[in-house]
Amino acid sequence: MKAVILAANQSERLSPFTETRPKPMIRIAGKYILETTIEFLREVGVRDILLVVNYKQDMIQDYFSYGDRFGVNIEYVFQESVEGIGHALKLCQPILGSDSPLLLVYGDVLADGNIFREAMKTHYETGEDLAVVTLPQSSEEFGNVYLDHEMKIRRLIEKPHAGHTANYVFAGVFVLSSEIFQALEKYQNNMEQCYQALIQQNGLQATLWEKGWIDIIYPWHILEANKMMMNLLQEARIHHTVVMKGQVHIEGPVIVEENVTIESGTILKGPCFIGRNSYIGNNALIREYSVLGPDSVIGYGSELKNSVLFGATTIGRLSFVGDSVVGENVKLGSGTTTVNHLTDFSFVEYNVEKRMVNTRLKKIGSFIGDDVTVGARQTLAPGTSVGSGKIIPDYLTLSSQL
């Protein structure tokens, strides 16, 4: 079976992080989303993978190349104009040939287990086209499916009336026979109509995914996905090249990669992840669900909590970064504080494409894009977003002209 992974979309709602990278190249729990997907596919014996790319495709091709490093064969399909799923799938038809069925995977969903294994199992048991369905935290964003007693999808409602229903939804994993291409022809590459047609003809078989699943739409979903994946960690693992000076306290599942140096007095509370070549100064406190990408530097006395640092990030001394996502190559000056809740602990609102979205979360810090420099002693309000490349000066109370 061949897999088609859709990775062409530019997701503007995930700004500032998608200003500089495609969504599947976001690091969750120290690993790119696409990398996790490919590893799960290889685990169930799917070796031939078609990656549909467009937005920032170089990043994907540079990293995954032909897939040798990951034990798979990757072919790239360039979707010049991003015209939806049906169009992307149609482009794959010449390469797929008569190979049937195919595994269709949305590149931006993440599950905390091998969701493909469930799909294949049900496919081999029933021999039918199927969709994996799951219950998300909220189903406002997704099409609702209606299941009958035989676990067939009988109805699909694309735009449900928010708040009134909470059905199972498509989890972004499908097993489809090659007949889908005839349907694409008939419905002019409109995938939604193809699904509807499949449902009306035979009833599309569903298979339930009852474990963790997340579609990363807004920046805070990175934190939720990160938490979900970090919860899978069972044990601490420290590379033999790691240097710990004096007293370093380690608690719970903590992963420390090669060439990391940790100075005395630092406390690491798992689950947390310290990427290769990172440096952590004295008396730092790295708390649960913190993930440091490679080449990060954490200054003396800083505290990190439930935050994702993409890598090559420097956090100056005596800073606090909590419930925040920090892009690559960012420098936070000393004494930076990301305030992570409102004084009355109400839900934090977040500005997405000039619209305020209620995060339904009480604790949210800041979302800082790539290549940002934040000057010393800045205090960032809950739900602050900093566009990539911004330079914010120091917050000074006195200067030399006095």
Next chain:
Amino acid sequence: MCGISGIVSSENIAKDLFSSIRNLEYRGYDSCGLAVYAEGKIQLRKNTGEVDEVNKKERLTQLVGNLGIAHTRWATHGGVTKENSHPHFSANMEFAIVHNGIFSNYQKLKSELSAEGFEFRSMTDSEVFAHLVERAYAQSPNVENAFVSSLLQVEGAFATAMISIHEPDLLFCAKNVSPLMLGLGESRNFIGSDINAFLEFTKTAVTLDDGEYAIVGKQDYRIKDVATKEEKEKNVFTIHWDVESTKKGGYSHYMLKEIFDQPFTTKQALKIEKEEIEKMAKMIQQSQLCYLVGVGTTFYVSMVGQYFFAQFAKRHLPAVSSDEFKDIAILSDKNMMLTVSQSGETYDTKMAINFAKSFQSKTGAIVNVMGSAISMMVDNVIMQGSGAEICVVSTKAAFSQMMILLRIVLEVARLDNHLSEDQYKEYYTALEDFPDVIETALNEQSGFIRNMADTSVKIHNWLFLGCGVYFPVAMESALKMKEVTYLHAEGMATGFLKHGTLAMIDESLYSLFFVPPPDQIDLHERTLIAIEEIKARGGKVYGFIFEGDEKSEQLLDHLIRLPKVHFLVAPFLEMIMAQLFAYYSALKLNRNIDKPRNLAKSVTVA
């Protein structure tokens, strides 16, 4: 309470034999094993653990032979150890047996055999039987005679099967009280505790009755009476269940599959011929007093029946738990009992039926499993046709039983002139519309219910509260919660709170209310009073409510809002939501949902 199976064939049977006990696993799952005959020897492999686990440890499927027996165990006598798991060898390893049930006189037999020098390898009552056969065979070398003479020495409720190196093409089996059936295939035959053992291979079956034994070859079989050795003519019947219905499909657990199956099984319950319902209704009408009898979930099914009989048919039919039946039932030939059982093998219920029969009382039953003991022993049976229920925790079967009871109630009410034709029609329409209502609600609410389960997963103590018919619904729902989550959930009538339980209320005890629709004015008010009583003492209140119930919306901390439905079916819709709640709570807690610890599907022991 265990599962036994056996196959005799002209081909290698190990894989099919393994799959047969796998399909019986819900009957018990603390250990299992296979004994297979080949080339003058019996190979026996067994160990502790679930069936798949044991297969990994012992490679059961790699055995080779054309004749074999298998067993999956739920321990009663002797701990869960490799030695105590079945099959058991006789001392000289020429006979291997499997056994479900209890040999009540095993201690006497064991000391007798020990004195004669038989060494026991296990702590079970079962092993006795293997030694008995060996001893009898030593005296006169005929396997059938040795098997029968051993059967005559054991007492109790049991089903047993045996293979021997002296009869390499024959399976021997017998039963008393515990269930056993034969499955008839092409050039191979099967035995099993129930039809799931061989449903994958054949749909033709024969039921063994108490005091009978069978000698099964690959082409033929003979069923005889243990006492007289006379051959018996038996009915061969065809099973209408689809094998597919016992497969999981896309569901991750049978429990959820069976919950989602309820729209369909409700339709099946409504399809049962009116004549059948009427026949049962007339039986009840003609009796002076009729008891509704069940145990566990089926007791709550009976309680629901009791409320409906009072409400619609103006009759008092006491609901009694099977295990207590003897202690409180007053019986005569003018009285009747109507029992409810999914498996039709429930020991306590069978005993209750026998007790009623000893007074010449009439007996009726609603049963799911065809060919089961209870379906055979009562005067009048309604087969509910819900299909195989695999999850140990009963959902769809219990639900169908309630629907069928409700139909009987409406029939009695009509015959007694307590219902006008119009009302009768109105109620039936409500029932007929119900399957679609359930399907929509299951789909649209599942996310909300999962959310409710996720947010309350740290709560270890629950009160499930309702009044009127919502009280047995709360009781049944609390039982579901206990079974599958291992948490404490107590079902209670709302009126009970102020008579003691309110003392327990604090922030760590949550309450789940089964709130009736607001137009059920009396019930609704009584429920609201109870909600306020708990709130006033700082307790958290969750609830299932119906649309348009503003008062409850203001009071409840967390609620599930259901669409308006007819008052007749309203409690059932809430019950289904509670099933989902138990399921998602167990999922979050990572419980063994289809096979909860310490439980088994058909409780065929005392």
